[in-house]
Amino acid sequence: MNTVAVVHEYHAGHPSGLWRWITTTNHKDIGTLYLCFSLLMFFVGGAFAMLIRAELWTPGMQLMDPEFFNEMTALHGLVMIFGAIMPAFVGLANWMIPMMVGAPDMALPRMNNWSFWILPFAFILLLSTLFMPGGAAGAGWTMYPPLFLQSGVAMPFQVFAIHLMGISSVMGGINIIATILNLRAPGMSLMKMPMFVWSWLITAYLLIAVMPVLAGAVTMMLMDKYFGTSFFNAAGGGDPVLYQHVFWFFGHPEVYIMILPAFGIISEIIPTFSRKPLFGYTSMVFAIASIAFLSFIVWAHHMFTVGMPLAADLFFMFTTMLIAVPTGVKVFNWVATMWRGALSFETPMLFAVAFVFLFTIGGFSGVMLALVPADWQYHQTYFVVAHFHYVLVTGSAFAIMGAVYYWLPKWTGHMYNETLAKWHFWLSVISVNVLYFPMHFLGLAGMPRRIPDYPVQFTDLNQIVSVGGFVFGASQLLFVACIILCVRGGKKAEARAWDGAHGLEWTLPSPAPYHSFAEPPAPNLIWTHPYQGS
């Protein structure tokens, strides 16, 4: 096979050490920064979760006062969503999209540097609220008024941190769209793009459309508190329920921002290890697009209990249930891709198969929650916690872990330790179910979310959940060990690290050279899906 153009290792005068990382405009460096940052935040948010599970080990108050418990649930959510999952996906986009579309770098490399380096400051600002008088804001990641308005000095700092995260995401989104639309190699039409690229193109549009709405919502809250407006203040004629509408207009597309790139990853991994092309490529593209469209008209299913008119309840119930259709298309297509494939179960495939199983469980509990009369029982209970952890942990986080194992050989030039990685997988997949599955039962039995104490009859299930939580948390240290060992050495990886893999990134040597596709790849290198025609 034709090897790829000119390979530069390093330039003369290229800065080294810390300065290199601060000033870098290279998409691979920035991708690495994003991924390392998100791993760090995964452990910070994980530590908060461990404190939550420790407090819930037995009824009564053990380790912390209730205010601190609320701060933990709020920060756990914010850190995991904006600090771990989203930056991990942006990091994967940075690393992989230019290589997958045959571009030399991201379209706007300097802005790329800026979008990353805003993030550490945003999170220093957010986490510093823990040490402020009165502590961090304990109003949940959703920051509902009036509770959020009653937080002390932490509130404006948290709002500014959210602004910074929003600016970072919007810049990242603009960059990704510009890269995909403007820098594709000649011959790569939109319908020849890898699914990961497709999923990110649509996700980036969602980011640009909804992150500013969140910024607007928290800005209005800031104005209510400090400038005497009454957007959400009932005393001044405002309405706290309005905040929920604005927030979830952002919030529901946001949950798809956190799952669509995962769909893309799974659509890369499963065909590779099934040694078959992705089943129904075109329907996969349209499924992602229709999920993205529907995400804008279903937001109020998060607030069925606020007392909306029946017509609104019905509208949001039916549109929500409609989402199960394109999602079902995707799940069936993945299964059909595996059907009669020459399957092998390396770690990325294990994570992908676990994703298909466990994400679907989360999808089903989502359909249950979409039913208005049933939701009135489930609302604000652990059933909801179980639902969104199934889609976010065994969904998004598992897809990210699968992606890391899948592309680590390309990044480092070494194969990871398969035995250790399988230990990581099996410990994770067992403990994560011990952790989240009993939460369904707790929720159905009536245990509310976001409380530090509970009646004694919930003790046994809570202890099972906590054990699952501690084991899952500890298992992630194996993940770090796998990554560090793989960076430092291991079996040499070939250019095409997986024999079933297709796509431009696998035509580059492993590790991928610092500058790749300085000249566009030859059109015959672009892999054409057999069902697509050429």
Place this chain on the structure above:
Amino acid sequence: MNTPLPPRVRHHKLAAGLLLLSVFMFGFGFAMVPLYNALCRLTGLNGCGVESVAAAYAGEVDYTRTVPVQFAATTGSRRPFEFRPEVGSLRVYPGELYAANYNAADRSSTRIRAQAVVSYAPASAAHCVHKTECFCFMQENFAPGEVRHLPVKFYLDPSLPRDVQVVTVAYTYYKVSGNGIPAERSD
């Protein structure tokens, strides 16, 4: 740095368009406020838009049915502020004018300015509660320890849907802050 780059593609137009989209969406967040209020006025949700002083009713009184109207009272802050209706509920003929009184007492040692906000249940009845006089139309000043009688005069519109079994009128008293008025003054 002299990396051999392909002929430069201009990204400015696309990037500027996308930036404009994000600015537009920031504005859209704020535009949801008047949109929401218009929607509430249209549907009578949360008692929005039905807060004006009603003219006295001149039409027929519907003596064929009575509807129970319940009165509820809550306070929106942790102040030692007592607030309750004189009568918990009334059976009313739709179309006839009734008076109901609330009592409020501020048990704290500072002056307070407060405003009551009303809401109705069920939402389908919200359009049909008309008040010719209500303490909720204005802010009230309370001296420390002051007790007030707060009158409401209202009638139900005879167009009230027949499937409405009971109408609840709930008031919440809030301490007024913001709008440049100090929340509590100790003068």
